Amino acid sequence: xxxxxxxxxxxxxxxxxxxxxxxxxxxxxxxxxxxxxxxxxxxxxxxxxxxxxxxxxxxxxxxxxxxxxxxxxxxxxxxxxxxxxxxxxxxxxxxxxxxxxxxxxxxxxxxxxxxxxxxxxxxxxxxxxxxxxxxxxxxxxxxxxxxxxxxxxxxxxxxxxxxxxxxxxxxxxxxxxxxxxxxxxxxxxxxxxxxxxxxxxxxxxxxxxxxxxxxxxxxxxxxxxxxxxxxxxxxxxxxxxxxxxxxxxxxxxxxxxxxxxxxxxxxxxxxxxxxxxxxxxxxxxxxxxxxxxxxxxxxxxxxxxxxxxxxxxxxxxxxxxxxxxxxxxxxxxxxxxxxxxxxxxxxxxxxxxxxxxxxxxxxxxxxxxxxxxxxxxxxxxxxxxxxxxxxxxxxxxxxxxxxxxxxxxxxxxxxxxxxxxxxxxxxxxxxxxxxxxxxxxxxxxxxxxxxxxxxxxxxxxx
Amino acid sequence: xxxxxxxxxxxxxxxxxxxxxxxxxxxxxxxxxxxxxxxxxxxxxxxxxxxxxxxxxxxxxxxxxxxxxxxxxxxxxxxxxxxxxxxxxxxxxxxxxxxxxxxxx
Numbered sequence: 001x002x003x004x005x006x007x008x009x010x011x012x013x014x015x016x017x018x019x020x021x022x023x024x025x026x027x028x029x030x031x032x033x034x035x036x037x038x039x040x041x042x043x044x045x046x047x048x049x050x051x052x053x054x055x056x057x058x059x060x061x062x063x064x065x066x067x068x069x070x071x072x073x074x075x076x077x078x079x080x081x082x083x084x085x086x087x088x089x090x091x092x093x094x095x096x097x098x099x100x101x102x103x104x105x106x107x108x109x110x111x112x113x114x115x116x117x118x119x120x121x122x123x124x125x126x127x128x129x130x131x132x133x134x135x136x137x138x139x140x141x142x143x144x145x146x147x148x149x150x151x152x153x154x155x156x157x158x159x160x161x162x163x164x165x166x167x168x169x170x171x172x173x174x175x176x177x178x179x180x181x182x183x184x185x186x187x188x189x190x191x192x193x194x195x196x197x198x199x200x201x202x203x204x205x206x207x208x209x210x211x212x213x214x215x216x217x218x219x220x221x222x223x224x225x226x227x228x229x230x231x232x233x234x235x236x237x238x239x240x241x242x243x244x245x246x247x248x249x250x251x252x253x254x255x256x257x258x259x260x261x262x263x264x265x266x267x268x269x270x271x272x273x274x275x276x277x278x279x280x281x282x283x284x285x286x287x288x289x290x291x292x293x294x295x296x297x298x299x300x301x302x303x304x305x306x307x308x309x310x311x312x313x314x315x316x317x318x319x320x321x322x323x324x325x326x327x328x329x330x331x332x333x334x335x336x337x338x339x340x341x342x343x344x345x346x347x348x349x350x351x352x353x354x355x356x357x358x359x360x361x362x363x364x365x366x367x368x369x370x371x372x373x374x375x376x377x378x379x380x381x382x383x384x385x386x387x388x389x390x391x392x393x394x395x396x397x398x399x400x401x402x403x404x405x406x407x408x409x410x411x412x413x414x415x416x417x418x419x420x421x422x423x424x425x426x427x428x429x430x431x432x433x434x435x436x437x438x439x440x441x442x443x444x445x446x447x448x449x450x451x452x453x454x455x456x457x458x459x460x461x462x
Numbered sequence: 463x464x465x466x467x468x469x470x471x472x473x474x475x476x477x478x479x480x481x482x483x484x485x486x487x488x489x490x491x492x493x494x495x496x497x498x499x500x501x502x503x504x505x506x507x508x509x510x511x512x513x514x515x516x517x518x519x520x521x522x523x524x525x526x527x528x529x530x531x532x533x534x535x536x537x538x539x540x541x542x543x544x545x546x547x548x549x550x551x552x553x554x555x556x557x558x559x560x561x562x563x564x565x566x567x
Contacts, residue, residue, distance in 0.1 A: 025512050031532035032491040032508045042507050049509030058520050183503040191500045231500030 006038035009079055013046040016075050018059040047079065113157030115437040115446050117141075118165035123150075123185060124446060125168060127159035134159075136170050138185045144444070150185045158204055163211045167191075167230050175202045177216045179230045194233050196223045204265035204276065213291050215274055217265050222276060224291040236292045264310040268319075273336055275319055277307040283321050285336060297337045302329050303344070308365040315373035318342070318413055322365045322378055330376070330413055342413040347380055347406050347421075368438035374411050375419070377438050379445060380404045405445065467549055476506060476514040481523065481538055481546045488527055488537040491515070518542070 010033045014026055036042065053059055113134075114127040122142040128135050134156020140148040155170025155178065162168070168180040168188065177194040194216060204217035207227075214225045214233070224237040263277035271288070278284040278299060285298040304327035312319050319339065320330045326347040331339035363382040369375070381403045407420040437446045470477050483489060483497045491511060498506050515536065518524045523542030527535045538546070 021516065025516060027532045028491055028529070028534050029508055029512050032495065032511070035492045036495065036508055042509070045507035045509035047509075049513040052513060053516070056517070058516075181499050181503060187505065189496075189499045189505055191496050229500065231497045 006043065007033070009043050010038055010046060012075070012079060013043060013050055016047070016050040017053055021053050021059050043079065114159045116159070116161040117437070117439045117444075117446070118161055119163060120165075121439050121441060121444065123161070123165055125159060125161050127155060127157035127170065134170070136168065136180075136188075138168075138182060138188065140185075151182075151188050153180065153188045153190075155180065158202065160205050160207060162207045162227075162230075163209055167207075167211075167227070169205050169207070169214060169216075171202050171205075175199065175218075177202065177205060177214070177225075179227065179233065181230065191231050192233050194223070194225055194235070196221075196235065196238075198223070203263050206265045206267055206274070208267045208271040208288070209269060210271055213267075213271070213288070215265055215267070215276075215288075217263065217276055222265075222274075222286070224288065224294055226291065237294050239286065239294060239296070264308065266310045266312055268312045268333075269314050269316050273312070273319075273333070275310045275312065275321075277310065277321075281305050281307065281323065283307055283310060283319070283331075285319070285339065287336070298339050300331060300339050300341075302327070303341075304329065309367040311367040311369055311376070313369045313373045313376075313410075314371055317373075318369075318410065320367055320369070320376055322347075322367045324363070324365070326363065326365070326378075326380055328367065328376070328378055328408075330410070330416065332413065343410075343416045345376075345378075345406075345408055345416060345418070347378055347404060366437055369410075370443075371441060374409065376408045376410045376416070378406045378408075379438060380406075403445070467545055470514070470517055473510075473514040473517050476510050477518055477523075478546075478549055479504060479506065480511070480514055480518060481542055481549075484524060484536060484538040485543070485546060488535040490533040490535045492533075494536075 011030070014022060014029060017026070033042070112126045112128055114125075116125045117123070122140065124139045124141045124147070126137050126139065134154070135152055136155035136159050137152045138150040140150050153170075155168070157171070159168060159170040161182075165185075166181065166183045168182050170178050170180065172178040172193050175198070176196060178190060179192045179194070180188045181191045182188045194214070196216065196218070198218045198221055200219035200221075202216060202218050204215075206215045207213070208215075212226060212228050213236075214227045216223045216225065220240070222239040223235060224239070226234040226236050265274065265276040267274055267288070274286040274288045274294070276284050276286070281302045281304070283300050283302060284296055285300075286294050287297045288294040302321050302323045304323040305325045306323060307321045308324050309322050310319065311321075317333055318330055319333055320328055322328045328343075328345040328347070329341060330343040330345065332342045333339060363380040365381075366379045368377050370377070402423050404423045405421070406418060408416045409419050410416045438444070439446065467474060467477070479498045479502055480494060482501070483494045489497060491508070495506050495508070495511060498504055515524065519526065519536075521541075523539055523545055524536045525539050527537055529535075
């Protein structure tokens with residue numbers, strides 16, 4: 001049903017309420033209906049409510065009342081019966097569409113720009129594109145081989161799930177963070193928009209581990225919101241002394257990554273520290289033990305260019321960052337105000353990541369520690385074919401997407417050693433790289449791009 | 463355990479949610495709907511909301527405030543707070559019995 005038709009039917013139904021009731025509440029009800037997305041359920045509910053108001057002793061009329069009630073009944077029936085006749089086959093059609101949609105694709109041509117697992121790994125959130133054309137989808141992945149689509153809604157990326165998996169944060173048209181109630185993941189409902197008033201690009205969002213604080217990152221500011229009651233988010237701190245991320249210096253003909261889209265932000269496992277990419281190659285650490293008085297306590301260089309992804313060890317003793325050149329730097333947090341460099345770990349040589357000779361790899365990276373903190377996994381996802389170019393398919397222009405996975409044993413951080421390195425091809429149709437995601441169990445990798453019959457795939461890591 | 467609240471019939475449940483929503487301050491219609499969805503996951507339809515709201519106002523348990531354009535906020539009255547407290551006590555009694563009988567923590 002179109003919104004226009006639903007709005008017109010709502011007005012017809014409001015005219016069926018008793019006149020006195022209508023004069024008192026009609027305008028307010030119309031205002032609410034303007035903001036509410038009217039569905040067939042809304043119309044049936046209004047019709048029932050109009051009839052029940054006529055039966056309410058406070059509004060029951062004398063004399064002409066029965067005529068009026070009869071007329072209301074007739075108008076309600078005239079609206080509801082055709083509506084039911086339309087809605088029932090439509091509902092069947094929608095159910096049929098949903099069944100088809102259970103295929104593992106998210107419905108847009110772009111790559112997946114953000115993904116998040118619920119802590120129990122039964123729900124996966126995927127987000128495509130930005131604020132104006134984005135789509136967020138919730139999947140039931142309790143059987144990874146048979147993912148089921150639960151619901152899609154008009155969000156966008158960045159997006160993430162709260163630790164209790166009851167709230168999703170996405171982004172609104174005006175680049176403000178938007179909260180959705182997904183307690184029932186089949187029926188996401190928009191609950192609030194976090195009006196920071198910032199008109200710059202919103203590039204990152206992270207919930208604290210206790211779910212009480214939400215960090216929202218813009219071009220040159222971080223905002224800390226208390227979301228204890230998601231319906232009434234409260235801005236508690238604006239951190240404005242953040243270094244503006246700058247694009248890395250262009251090197252030859254290669255395209256430098258867009259730092260605003262590929263930055264990262266993460267809370268430490270105890271929720272007392274917040275790490276965010278900053279500047280052209282820096283990692284900033286903020287003390288957020290008390291969000292209202294959060295301050296920056298350290299800024300460390302990655303030593304290898306703009307940082308794509310950040311991860312804290314679940315033990316809280318290490319923070320690791322991977323730069324766009326595929327180099328991991330790991331810092332000890334024994335004294336969080338003075339993070340000490342403990343290891344520099346290399347992934348594949350940049351040429352094998354599809355980089356040009358000056359080292360600008362065209363890859364998306366993700367980084368994750370295993371839950372026991374003993375291993376660190378880095379994934380590089382690249383759409384560039386290995387040199388020389390041989391694999392471009394003439395008809396479709398399809399490029400192979402290859403995920404390179406590296407695992408290090410970091411039990412002794414200073415002598416971390418690589419224990420595994422392998423690659424897998426990801427069939428993504430049109431060659432859109434997607435940000436891969438390692439689940440909290442450290443053993444599941446979600447990767448891929450959604451188009452055609454294929455989308456995100458879940459891989460078991462060894 | 464019949465109370466005045468039960469006279470609301472099928473509007474009793476929505477009314478309880480509305481009174482709870484207004485307990486921490488006045489709200490207009492749409493704000494109540496989003497607040498209620500937030501704390502209870504109940505997606506209340508506008509017809510139900512205003513059906514219950516007009517009955518609550520009729521009983522003097524909520525009071526309309528001055529409207530700005532078409533938005534009119536409502537606040538809970540002292541009588542409304544009293545009714546809410548009575549309902550809360552009644553629910554607590556039920557929870558206690560459920561716990562005793564099912565050993566749910």
